[in-house]
Amino acid sequence: MAAVLLWRCRCWALLSRPAGRLWARRGLATEPEMHFGFQTVTEEERREKIYQVFESVAKKYDIMNDSMTLGIHRVWKDILMHKMNPSPGTLLLDVAGGTGDIAFRFINYVHSVQERQLQRKLKHHQNLSWQEIFESYQKDKFNSLGDSQVVVCDINREMLKVGKQKAQHLGYSEGLSWVLGNAEELPFDNDKFDVYTIAFGIRNVTRIDLALQEAYRVLKPGGRFLCLEFSHVSNPLLSRLYDLYSFQVIPVLGEVIAGDWKSYQYLVESIRRFPPQEELKAMIEDAGFFKVDYENLNFGIVAIHSGFKL
Amino acid sequence: VRCQHYPPLRALQASAALRRASDEHKKEPLTSSSQQHFDPPPAGHQPEQEPQGPRPSYTGQGGQESEDYESEEQLQHRILTAALEFVPEHGWTAEAIAEGAKTLGLSVAAAGMFHSDGSELILHFLSECNAKLSELLEKEQKLVQLGEAEKKPIDEFLRHAVEARLRMLIPYIEKWPQALSVLLLPRNIPSSLNLLTSMIDDIWHYAGDQSTDFNWYTRRAVLTGIYNTTELVMMQDSSPDFEDTWRFLENRVADAMTMSNTASQVQSTGEAVVQGLMGAAVTVSSAETSRAVR
Numbered sequence: 001m002a003a004v005l006l007w008r009c010r011c012w013a014l015l016s017r018p019a020g021r022l023w024a025r026r027g028l029a030t031e032p033e034m035h036f037g038f039q040t041v042t043e044e045e046r047r048e049k050i051y052q053v054f055e056s057v058a059k060k061y062d063i064m065n066d067s068m069t070l071g072i073h074r075v076w077k078d079i080l081m082h083k084m085n086p087s088p089g090t091l092l093l094d095v096a097g098g099t100g101d102i103a104f105r106f107i108n109y110v111h112s113v114q115e116r117q118l119q120r121k122l123k124h125h126q127n128l129s130w131q132e133i134f135e136s137y138q139k140d141k142f143n144s145l146g147d148s149q150v151v152v153c154d155i156n157r158e159m160l161k162v163g164k165q166k167a168q169h170l171g172y173s174e175g176l177s178w179v180l181g182n183a184e185e186l187p188f189d190n191d192k193f194d195v196y197t198i199a200f201g202i203r204n205v206t207r208i209d210l211a212l213q214e215a216y217r218v219l220k221p222g223g224r225f226l227c228l229e230f231s232h233v234s235n236p237l238l239s240r241l242y243d244l245y246s247f248q249v250i251p252v253l254g255e256v257i258a259g260d261w262k263s264y265q266y267l268v269e270s271i272r273r274f275p276p277q278e279e280l281k282a283m284i285e286d287a288g289f290f291k292v293d294y295e296n297l298n299f300g301i302v303a304i305h306s307g308f309k310l
Numbered sequence: 311v312r313c314q315h316y317p318p319l320r321a322l323q324a325s326a327a328l329r330r331a332s333d334e335h336k337k338e339p340l341t342s343s344s345q346q347h348f349d350p351p352p353a354g355h356q357p358e359q360e361p362q363g364p365r366p367s368y369t370g371q372g373g374q375e376s377e378d379y380e381s382e383e384q385l386q387h388r389i390l391t392a393a394l395e396f397v398p399e400h401g402w403t404a405e406a407i408a409e410g411a412k413t414l415g416l417s418v419a420a421a422g423m424f425h426s427d428g429s430e431l432i433l434h435f436l437s438e439c440n441a442k443l444s445e446l447l448e449k450e451q452k453l454v455q456l457g458e459a460e461k462k463p464i465d466e467f468l469r470h471a472v473e474a475r476l477r478m479l480i481p482y483i484e485k486w487p488q489a490l491s492v493l494l495l496p497r498n499i500p501s502s503l504n505l506l507t508s509m510i511d512d513i514w515h516y517a518g519d520q521s522t523d524f525n526w527y528t529r530r531a532v533l534t535g536i537y538n539t540t541e542l543v544m545m546q547d548s549s550p551d552f553e554d555t556w557r558f559l560e561n562r563v564a565d566a567m568t569m570s571n572t573a574s575q576v577q578s579t580g581e582a583v584v585q586g587l588m589g590a591a592v593t594v595s596s597a598e599t600s601r602a603v604r
Contacts, residue, residue: 223420
């Protein structure tokens with residue numbers, strides 16, 4: 001246990017220093033070392049391995065989510081949406097949004113808010129003629145989303161493909177776009193988006209600080225950064241149970257349902273390697289965000305971090 | 311320019327840039343008294359207002375930078391002030407705050423900084439109203455001191471102060487019942503009670519109350535009662551310019567004055583009665599003694 005912790009601290013220290021200085025200090029001709037689950041790999045290798053992981057799990061991603069978390073991941077994503085409380089006209093960038101869970105929830109939420117607003121408006125205008133009522137329905141039919149838009153960005157082509165198919169299947173067409181991009185180097189201009197979300201994706205980013213800087217860059221002033229991610233459980237009893245479940249049950253489920261033990265082994269290991277709540281909060285503050293805060297869900301199994309570009 | 315590698319100058323860069331760009335539309339910064347009421351500045355935020363360590367030399371124009379320094383609380387105040395304009399349309403909700411943020415050039419997501427039920431907006435409005443009332447009473451007191459105006463008798467002063475304060479609600483009167491219900495949420499009760507008591511205290515202070523005995527409490531309790539009931543009457547008053555409300559207020563203040571007179575009358579009557587009884591008792595006992603002696 002201590003060895004693992006030591007390893008982790010070392011890897012974390014390596015992660016937070018720029019590559020050049022590390023090289024000079026160690027006097028070695030190797031690339032910086034990173035963690036891939038509990039293994040140590042180079043940056044390039046890590047990116048490749050993660051790409052392969054998601055390429056292989058893409059088709060069974062949603063089913064696996066449901067079986068691993070017993071469906072609770074839907075509640076987590078709903079809570080995230082509630083916390084965001086988007087108003088019509090919001091531009092959302094969902095990074096590592098792969099199969100589109102957050103994007104679809106966003107569209108539903110904005111749609112219902114828009115409908116409620118419309119109803120309220122109609123209630124106010126009690127003495128409209130039929131002609132005026134008809135016209136107001138026409139006008140709002142064309143922007144049933146109220147100009148809200150969501151851009152789903154993912155580095156993995158397979159995940160995007162699955163997401164597009166799901167959108168077609170569920171009937172989502174308006175206000176949705178799919179972009180292939182790397183979170184560390186987003187293909188968007190500065191000051192574009194109102195909200196930036198990354199749900200269960202930042203763990204897989206190789207350079208988290210770069211991703212946070214990019215998030216800061218593409219957000220409008222006043223924009224909000226939201227991160228939903230597995231985090232650390234502080235309660236010792238719960239932590240033991242959680243570890244037991246993670247390491248004994250999840251890879252088995254992975255093998256049985258998706259035929260892929262190793263990817264799910266990577267998943268649970270990467271959760272353990274990810275920085276805990278306070279560390280991530282400090283990293284977000286370093287990127288320039290204000291009013292950074294986090295909310296633990298399920299005693300810390302999952303945490304939502306939020307920050308504003310002010 | 312990214313400042314992340316230095317101990318960060320925690321000026322709000324994005325909003326500072328916006329303010330510089332839209333200086334002509336800038337609203338006036340609020341008085342600092344409004345901050346004390348419900349925004350306990352957390353100790354951890356203090357470092358944000360000063361640079362940590364020596365200032366890097368690239369901010370050579372140090373004077374200009376420090377002018378644009380704005381803490382998070384100040385930005386929040388600006389957003390809430392801008393949001394008040396949208397309250398008659400959207401109510402005391404996160405939507406109004408989002409619209410307010412939009413007018414300042416910020417994204418609508420900035421409304422996420424506040425609670426979704428609009429409590430902060432209402433509390434902000436209340437503290438603004440209280441500040442305006444204090445200013446008004448202060449000005450009038452100065453006029454009286456300079457001899458340019460007559461000193462009002464107590465009941466008229468109270469009436470005038472409560473009316474002035476309630477008139478500030480008129481632009482938002484339709485949505486005010488919603489605000490009152492939000493203020494009654496357990497979470498908001500400490501702050502709203504605080505604001506209410508400080509306002510009543512202010513009014514009595516300018517009315518010239520210098521009592522140091524139990525009167526201090528009774529006076530404030532009575533005025534709080536008058537204020538709250540008048541506010542409720544105002545909610546469902548549909549007379550032109552709220553005449554019914556002001557008449558109600560006049561009657562309540564008169565009642566209060568009578569009551570205090572009555573109270574002192576009752577007290578003196580009570581004393582008189584007690585003295586009479588004592589005298590009767592003494593007479594009876596001395597009659598008994600003299601009979602016994604005989």
